[in-house]
Structure formats: structure tokens, C-alpha cells
Amino acid sequence: MQPVFEFTVTPDSWSAIFGITDFELTIPKSSVGSLLGIFLPSSGVALKGKLLFRVDSDGFHFDGGVGLVAKWPDAVRLPGIVIHSLATSVAVSGSDFRIAAAGTVAVSLGPVAVTIEGFGISTASSRSSSLCRCSSRRPSRSFSVSR
Secondary structure, eight states: OOEEEEEEEOSSOEEEEEEEEEEEEEEOGGGGHHHHHTTSOTTOEEEEEEEEEEEETTEEEEEEEEEEEEEEOSOEEETTEEEEEEEEEEEEETTEEEEEEEEEEEEEETTEEEEEEEEEEEEEEETTSOOEEEEEEOOSSOEEEEO
């Protein structure tokens, strides 16, 4: 946690900012009960965000956002495909809402094996509009082909 407290005074204006810029709270699997615990990874879920308040001559303002992040230790195995190191996240910031999932995908077809690390999808929408977009992310780390 990084607490913030700033007070600024100029001849024309004044402002005060207080809050926390980065915080993380881990919710263990055991704390949600046996029914909800079925759907959570063994490491639990991390709640990450920031919370800042600003007071100035224009009034009281809020800035911040919060999101849930889960890292799944297990692998999904299908014939010829293995997906592991999966991470999912849900975040809300202002009027934006985002859901993302990324992981490592390994495909084996006979003598050829392809591995893509950091492959994923994300969906973002804004509460101020009905626009929703879905896109695939570029691999963030590496791409390899072996024979």
C-alpha cells in the first residue's frame, strides 16, 4: 500500500488529495466457503486497485478503480492442446469495465509443436455507451516452434 496525502495552495486555487495509490488484498479460497471455493484457484483471488479523493474549490472528486485477478495453477488438457499459466482479471475504473484472460497455449500436431506464451483475449466496455469491443492480444513473451 502506498498512502498519499498532498495539500497544494496557490494564489488562485487550493486542493487536497488523499488516499491509497496501490493496494492489494488477497482473498483466500478457504474464506469464501466450500460452495464458492469450488470455482476459485487454490491460491485465492487478489483484489487490486487504487482509491484517491480530491477536494478543491470545484468540490469533492473520486479517482480510482478496483479489479480482481486470479492465477490458475492447473492446466487444461485437450487432445493435442495444453493451456497453462492461465490468468483472468476483471477491472472497473470510472465508467470502464474490462475482462481479460491470458495464458500459455501449447499445440502438438505430430512432429510439430507450437507454444505461444501470453496469448489471450480481452473485452472492454463503457457504462456511458453500449459499445463493447473484443480483441485478441499479441503474445507478450515468446513464440516458439519445435520439431
